Amino acid sequence: MQLEWLEDFIELAQVRSLSRAAENRCVTHPAFGRRxxxxxxxxxxxxxxRKQPLSLTPAGLLFLDAATQALERLNTVRAQFQDSGRYQDTPLRIATGRTLASDFFPDWYETLTARFGVFPVSIVTSGAQEAIRRLAAREVDLLLIFSSPQTHLLIDPDRFESMTLTTEALLPVSAPLADGTPRFAISADGQGPVVPWLALSPSLTLRGALARHLAGLPQRLSLRMIYEADSYEAILEMARRGNGLAWLPRMAVRKALDAGDLVIAAGPNYQFSFDISLHRLRANRGERLMTIWNGLLEDAPMTGAEEKI
Known part of the structure; x- marks a missing residue:
């Protein structure tokens, strides 16, 4: 028997819906049913x-009480362990993406250690859905992620607490010509020759956000996708080599822009802002986690579920 089965059962008892409980637990409906x-x-x-409306059997009601008490007791004991000196070196576990891990986290970690002292951290990178699953399964303590309507749907505010750390921009960039102008540019009215596009993979959070932004513009762009990747770094390198136009986070292209390897390829209408947000499971209340969370909460520009995007 696995602890996550108890958590599954408690969630099912609360929502009384297999599909809703599976969604909240970030697993597929069939997998949840098997558990x-x-x-x-x-x-x-x-x-x-197993009928509508779903209900617990008499044995299920008895088991629910036992499962709730068991989990509460185990979590209490675990918190006591975490509070003791025996586990002082247990790292804070953070799930995030590769770009945030390399281009955002180092500077952010320095601000945290300056405020809270040096502490160990364990970073695991993946796509957004897998990172959210890890947070829900308590495999990590925090989720650091680009916010989007997709992540908003997957992160239930009843189970997760969230805050916005900062706002970032997605910029259209291109390698420059000899005179410093973009090799591939988008005019103010969006008209002109077809532009080769280095596209983010649909599996990346910002691909959908970009599509929604471009769809909301009055003019339709002439783009021809010639390359697609689920790595911001791979797309950045293709753009630097002059293979096409790409939309990339400012943090990922800052050094290339400063060095003149890339230039902005379109005006403000083709740029847009999005949030970098932090999330935790409400049931996870480790001492170090809560010290850092509450400290950040005082400075966060916005709290609650991802509200801006």
Missing amino acids: IRALEDWAGVALIE
């Missing part, structure tokens, strides 16, 4: 009535 059946197999008795 509930595995729990019932372990208990040796049916725990839910």
Whole structure:
């Protein structure tokens, strides 16, 4: 029997819907159903009535009380361990993306250590959906992510607390010509020759955000995708080599812009802002985590679920 099965069951008992509980637990409906059946197999008795509306069996009601008490007791003991000197070197676990890990986190970590003292950190990088799953499964303590409507849908404010750390910009960039103008440029009215486009993969959070921004403009751009990647770094290198126009976060292109390897390829209408946000599971209240979280909360420009995008 796994602890996550107990968490699954408690979530199901609260929402009384297999599909909603699976969504909240960041797993597919079939996988969630298999986990509930595995729990019932372990208990040796049916725990839910599989009819509409969903309800718990008498055994399920008894098991719910036992599961809730068991998890609360285990979490209390775990918190006591974390508060003791025995586990002082346990790292703060953070899930994030590769670009945030390399271009945002180092400077941010220095501001944290200047304020809270030096502490160990363990970083794991992945796509947004996998990172959210890790947070929900308590495999990490914090989620550092680019905000978008997609992440807003996946992060339930009832289970997660969120704050905005800063605002970032997605910029259209191109390698320059000899005179410093963009090799591939978009005119103010969006008209002109077809521009080769170095595209973000649909699996990346900012691809959908970019699509929504461009769709909201009065003019339709003439773009021809010639390259697509799920790595901002790979797209950056292709843009530097003069292969096309790309939209990339300011933090990823700052050095290339300063060095003159890239230039802005379009006006303000084709740039847009988005948030970098931080999230934690409300049930996770480790001492170090809460000290840092509450300190950051005092300075955050906005709290709550991702409200701006």
